[in-house]
Amino acid sequence: MEDQRKQGIVKELKEFLEISKSKWMEDEWGDGGDWFFQFDYEEIEAEVQIVELLLDRALPSWQKGELTDSNSPPFELQRRGCRRAIKWLEKQEMIERLLEPEAPQLSASTLHQWVWDAARSQWASGHFRDAVSAAARVVSNRTQQKVDRRDKSEWNLIQESFSLKHPEERKPRLRLTPDDGGDTFKNLHEGAGFLAQGLFRGIRNPSNHDVLPELTENEALEQLAAFSLLARWIDKAEVVRAV
Known part of the structure; x- marks a missing residue:
């Protein structure tokens, strides 16, 4: 009322x-x-x-x-x-x-280690947009290290790594579940690739190319949490190489 x-x-x-x-x-x-x-x-x-x-x-x-x-x-x-x-x-x-039920609290320190370790110093100085960009760079670099590729980076590499195609020479794949040809396998891997594309194209790239206003602390935490989810998927995925 x-x-x-x-x-x-x-x-x-x-x-x-x-x-x-x-x-x-x-x-x-x-x-x-x-x-x-x-x-x-x-x-x-x-x-x-x-x-x-x-x-x-x-x-x-x-x-x-x-x-x-x-x-x-x-x-x-x-x-x-x-x-x-x-x-x-x-x-x-x-x-x-x-x-009312107590709302859950998200602490930055509980984010994936790749993300929070990269963002920590910029976050402490109040540079929240830079903190998110630093986390994005590390997620990209860690993916390059995991699949041992330097010819691609960011969402292009992540989406290709989660591709439904079988691994090729010098193009290993990241697998969250075995490839059984089912819908779950397809949804998980296409979803991971699309998430990477959305995060890098929607958050990381605009910050690289334009001078944007500073993020609020809450906005930055939401963005770090999204990159943290992507980092967890990449970190736990198995690398499958061409035989």
């Missing part, structure tokens, strides 16, 4: 609490009495239906467990509901924040 609407409901409920105050007064003979109101009873009675509609919207359970008896002052049920609803509306945001 947006703040303006919430504030309007709270205002109406507080006004009802004010006009519906009553006081028990004994009669002059001392053998009975009645409830007396500061405001006109008929005005209060007319407001009750409005208040109940607001309570139904703000706190649907407002009548739950609430009982009154013949000794209770008039409108006591609605007054109790108003007090409960006002407290809820005034503290709703805080309560929902306290009760």
Whole structure:
């Protein structure tokens, strides 16, 4: 419920609490009495239906467990509901924040070692875009080392290394699972290649060719996490060479 609407409901409920105050007064003979109101009873009675509609919207359970008896002052049920609803509306945001599941935290130090070791020094000095670029370079270099190739780099090399084609002379392949010709094998390896293409073309290359604004720390961490995933796949993949 947006703040303006919430504030309007709270205002109406507080006004009802004010006009519906009553006081028990004994009669002059001392053998009975009645409830007396500061405001006109008929005005209060007319407001009750409005208040109940607001309570139904703000706190649907407002009548739950609430009982009154013949000794209770008039409108006591609605007054109790108003007090409960006002407290809820005034503290709703805080309560929902306290009760929501705790969001997982990502620490840069838990990223793949290739990525974080490369990014660490630039990150510490607040050069977040440079930190991501450094991590990308290391992922590329590590791939070159793993497949023992220097003729290609970055996404071109990674995509070719994860190619579904059988290994060729001086063109080994990276394999996350054995080639059984199934959809899982195809999806994993094509996915790894496309991820590499997206990361290098969408993140690494623009930073190389243009002067771009500095990344926020959160944006940079997201990008490092993406390169970390790619690095893990490359690191754990088996190198398969032509026989």
